[in-house]
Amino acid sequence: MMASFWHCVLVSCLLVVSSVVADMKLDCRSDHLNLVWTDGTSQTDFSLFRLGSCFPTSFTMKEVIFNVEFGDCSFKKLVTGNELIYTNDLIYTSSPDSNVPPFSLPVVCSFERPKDWYPMIYDPVFSTYGVEDLVFRLALMNDDFSGPAKSTNFPLGSMIPIMASVEQVAHQPLLLLLEECVAATTADLQSGSDLYPIITNKGCLVDSKISRSTFEPREKSSELMLLLQAFRFALGQEVYIHCSLLAWDPLDLDTTKKACHYVKDHGWELLDNPVYSGLCDCCDSTCKTRKTRSLESGKTGLVQKAVLGPLTITDSTL
Template identity: 70%
Template sequence: MMAFSWQGVLLLSLVAAVSVYADMKLDCRPGFVTVVWTESRSQADPSLFRLGNCFPTSITAREVVFSVDFNDCNFRTMVTGNQLIYTNDLLYISSPDSSVLPVIHPVVCTYERPKDWYPLIYDPVFNTYGEGDLVFAIRLMNDDFSGPAKSTSFPLGSFIPIMASVELMNHQPLLLLLEECVAAATPELQPESNLYPIITNKGCLVDSKISRSKFEPRENPSEMHLSLQAFRFALGKEVFIHCKLVAWDPIGLDNTKKACHYVKDQGWELLDNPAYSNLCDCCDSSCKSRKMRSVLSGKLGIVHKAVLGPLTITDVNS
């Protein structure tokens, strides 16, 4: 049984699990949450509220209730230090001609991280990095990306599921991109390090040209799912994957800020909108770089370096 500490949401210290805001009551419990929204606007339609992608559990003339598991509704999960954090957004979706303004309200449940949430051997493959109100993470996942990997060993030719994410906190919406990833046999890159290129050229999954590696369809703009086919590089030895994660303005994509993978018999395809796959045309040549502009100065994006590992690729014939 997991032992949770019912900490207050968005507050430093609360004895009870129930938090009350001006219009919302939040009851965080082990494994699930109940959200009660009291609507004061008479013209608002309670049926238009959503928690992530979930419809209300029940509604009345003035109240909207969601009682859901953290495995549902596209809750985002993050582990930082000794905290296990679940986040989502409560939304009111108004029509364009409506006089009722839309609503977006963060839903955050914070617990003490259970010691058995995942085995301690996975600590090295769950890394978080903070920058202002952005928190980056990269981790190994299970086959369907629903939870952490059960092993750090992958047979040659199998898929290595990798999820990268950025927790936006109170920041403007940003799109997560993997600008560069290489595999190495060391946790730190050295000038003499032998490298296996995975993603190069400002977001081109070059490994997909020689393997079945691919970007999976997005479920959330702030996450990327990469199915990486296990390769022969450093076979049987510890492997570390070094990546540059980019949080970027979603309307600022160009041939230097993109996510492209190679589709057999079709060519390079842009993950986020195949209609604009011409942004990937430079993947076979050189995608020219331009100076990075920082989120912290109110510009377009920010880059973080992350290391995933160690993991091991094993020879199925040995």
């Protein structure tokens, strides 16, 4: 990302808290920021500062320093017009015997959007409590999965690269799976909606039986790459792909926790270990859910819904 594309916002502000004068200096860089909070008095406990979810990088008797990347600390990213904006809060939690009350200040870094930057079609953030914070994503990608797609139009029969991922933060290593995926013409699934099944039966890529759709070999356990062949469903209309993403214990796969695709002249194959492709045998019948474990317990995994789109499938022969 070229530095000339970035416009850095430098912020200095004065805050008076219980007659204490403090100075905040913010230096925004392309991928990180440096924040220094200085207080000439001895009333502030600098260990009680937080920047979003981050502890101070360092602190002394007179100042606290945060040197963090935008991918950390629960920064929020907003793209509006030609601006790329990162926001967070500087928080002082105080203590019962402190003369300085708790407070919160906005921290904002605004940049000129790079000319070669393209937004992900769908980039939701879900915070999950009880299993640490998990961030799920579902996105259209370019042909080699090296970056986001530059177009949402796909010719009939072409391949649509889709990436599903989970950012695990401090959680134990998890395997990302797609339980169910269907295509629809609306962003919200409604009773009676016309649907096109893609993945059903707890991880069976049923579309691979009638097309060239397939799961790509994994590069990371936390990512799942799907090549979906553009279908005739809702041809020329806006299409949304609704998926159920599952983050799961990689050592606890079974008939309801799997990623299976159909290989011509071979049959159903388990993506992560073909030796155990017997887990996919139920893809032509019903893969029953075990009742001995509960996802809601938060012990081994979590399910999250996501929607990708809109995208359009076109037919050049029409």
